[in-house]
Amino acid sequence: MSDDMREQIIEFIYDEYVEDDSMKIEDDTPLISSGLVDSFSMVSLKMFLEEEYSIQMTDEEASTEAFDTVKRIMALVQKKLDEQG
Amino acid sequence: MAYIDAVRKQFETAVQETLDAGLNKDERFICSEQGVEIEVEYPRGSKRMKVLNFCANNYLGLSSHPEVVKAAHQGLDERGYGMSSVRFICGTQDVHNDLEKAAAKFLGKEDSILFASCFDANAAVFEVLFDENDVLINDRLIHASLIDGIRLCSAQRDSYKNADAGHLAKKLKMWQSRARNMCVVTDGVFSMDGILAPLDEICDVCDEYGAMLLVDDSHASGFIGKTGRGVHEHFGVMDRVDIITTTLGKALGGASGGLIAGPKAVVEMMRNRGRPYLFSNAVPPPIAFAALKVIELISQTTELRDKLEWNAKYFREKMEAAGFNLVPGETPIIPVMLGDAKLANDFAREMLMEGIYVIGFSHPVVPMGKARIRTQLSAGHDKEHIDKAVAAFIKVGKQLGVIS
Ligand SMILES: Cc1ncc(COP(=O)(O)O)c(C=O)c1O
Numbered sequence: 001m002s003d004d005m006r007e008q009i010i011e012f013i014y015d016e017y018v019e020d021d022s023m024k025i026e027d028d029t030p031l032i033s034s035g036l037v038d039s040f041s042m043v044s045l046k047m048f049l050e051e052e053y054s055i056q057m058t059d060e061e062a063s064t065e066a067f068d069t070v071k072r073i074m075a076l077v078q079k080k081l082d083e084q085g
Numbered sequence: 086m087a088y089i090d091a092v093r094k095q096f097e098t099a100v101q102e103t104l105d106a107g108l109n110k111d112e113r114f115i116c117s118e119q120g121v122e123i124e125v126e127y128p129r130g131s132k133r134m135k136v137l138n139f140c141a142n143n144y145l146g147l148s149s150h151p152e153v154v155k156a157a158h159q160g161l162d163e164r165g166y167g168m169s170s171v172r173f174i175c176g177t178q179d180v181h182n183d184l185e186k187a188a189a190k191f192l193g194k195e196d197s198i199l200f201a202s203c204f205d206a207n208a209a210v211f212e213v214l215f216d217e218n219d220v221l222i223n224d225r226l227i228h229a230s231l232i233d234g235i236r237l238c239s240a241q242r243d244s245y246k247n248a249d250a251g252h253l254a255k256k257l258k259m260w261q262s263r264a265r266n267m268c269v270v271t272d273g274v275f276s277m278d279g280i281l282a283p284l285d286e287i288c289d290v291c292d293e294y295g296a297m298l299l300v301d302d303s304h305a306s307g308f309i310g311k312t313g314r315g316v317h318e319h320f321g322v323m324d325r326v327d328i329i330t331t332t333l334g335k336a337l338g339g340a341s342g343g344l345i346a347g348p349k350a351v352v353e354m355m356r357n358r359g360r361p362y363l364f365s366n367a368v369p370p371p372i373a374f375a376a377l378k379v380i381e382l383i384s385q386t387t388e389l390r391d392k393l394e395w396n397a398k399y400f401r402e403k404m405e406a407a408g409f410n411l412v413p414g415e416t417p418i419i420p421v422m423l424g425d426a427k428l429a430n431d432f433a434r435e436m437l438m439e440g441i442y443v444i445g446f447s448h449p450v451v452p453m454g455k456a457r458i459r460t461q462l463s464a465g466h467d468k469e470h471i472d473k474a475v476a477a478f479i480k481v482g483k484q485l486g487v488i489s
Binding site: 019035040043047 | 223225232235241242244245246247256259449452
């Protein structure tokens with residue numbers, strides 16, 4: 001999976017959510033279940049992904065589980081990109 | 086009964102897990118009226134200790150104020166104990182109406198409506214006013230009751246970083262074309278850090294993007310601002326905050342009750358459609374009488390909030406001079422930062438032994454590694470009380486190696 005995508009997503013998460021600069025986000029860092037990403041603003045993450053990668057996700061697809069780690073987010077985006085062919 | 090046994094086991098395990106994690110909320114028993122000097126029994130049945138209270142929301146020292154108690158007695162004598170009715174059936178007395186008018190005037194809003202608690206007010210307000218065409222954008226550190234209220238509403242949701250008007254502006258810009266109405270939701274004072282929401286900046290961005298603003302001023306009504314109206318007064322934006330929710334359970338007498346203050350139409354909608362209003366009992370007469378007295382007292386003179394301001398400043402100065410790490414601010418909520426959760430709990434326990442009642446806060450109430458003792462000053466404190474508390478902080482602080 002592309003390193004660019006990983007970097008873009010992690011950068012967005014830092015800008016949008018992280019207040020503690022010493023916090024390190026890895027592929028498997030729990031985002032929503034750990035409380036790092038406020039579930040009320042997951043919609044920002046969804047909109048960012050949709051715009052950045054020109055994809056459309058349903059609310060069911062953009063679930064708290066699917067958005068819980070960078071790895072899972074990348075898998076979801078990749079799946080949507082593959083579907084579009 | 087097998088099913089019942091299994092469920093009981095499940096619940097008992099949950100209780101044990103909380104105990105094992107050291108997260109159980111252990112209540113101390115107070116055997117006196119609420120005030121600065123209280124008697125505490127802990128654990129239950131042990132010898133009572135006389136201690137100084139530095140953790141109540143009794144900001145103006147009105148919880149047991151003679152005039153307030155007298156007004157409650159008058160209410161009890163003249164209008165009885167309870168209403169046995171919701172407001173719209175036969176639960177509204179003249180004094181409820183008087184109180185709603187007085188509160189609206191005090192807060193600088195057109196009208197107001199009374200609830201059993203501010204938790205109920207916050208549970209009511211969003212569902213009545215907003216639906217899926219709208220968006221609610223909240224500060225990430227708002228009170229649990231606002232979060233629950235937002236959850237009860239079908240509006241779209243987003244949030245912004247704590248007290249960060251710049252981040253809020255980005256959100257408003259993004260939502261402007263995607264929602265009918267936008268409403269920003271914040272606490273006036275954030276009660277864990279004792280910091281103010283920058284309402285001047287927040288009003289500016291709300292105006293720029295055409296958003297409404299709702300502020301929960303529970304930890305401000307009665308004492309923040311030159312005449313104690315709240316954070317909107319402090320920042321000179323009295324008429325730019327659309328809706329205020331607040332409690333009677335802290336500075337304003339400390340008994341119970343909540344309010345929504347705002348435009349007449351909003352209050353009317355609450356009266357007709359607010360579920361915790363329609364389906365819950367009326368505030369009892371003694372509380373309505375006493376709350377009205379509180380508003381009368383603090384409308385006449387700013388003596389109490391002035392004393393509170395002085396007390397908070399004095400305590401901050403002494404504690405900083407002693408080398409403690411405080412969250413900077415200008416409210417009477419003054420957190421003493423300790424970092425480690427166990428240290429915060431040990432510190433609070435030792436303070437109680439020194440006759441000072443304070444409480445440690447740790448994760449998940451505050452972020453991991455940011456455990457603290459949250460002190461709350463009151464207009465009921467005299468200089469000697471504060472000096473005693475500071476002396477105890479210094480003694481325990483040295484004992485536990487927090488200061489040298
Ligand atoms: C900001 C805030 N809002 C609402 C409430 C709830 O108020 P009440 O005790 O009246 O339900 C509290 C009290 O803890 C609070 O701190």
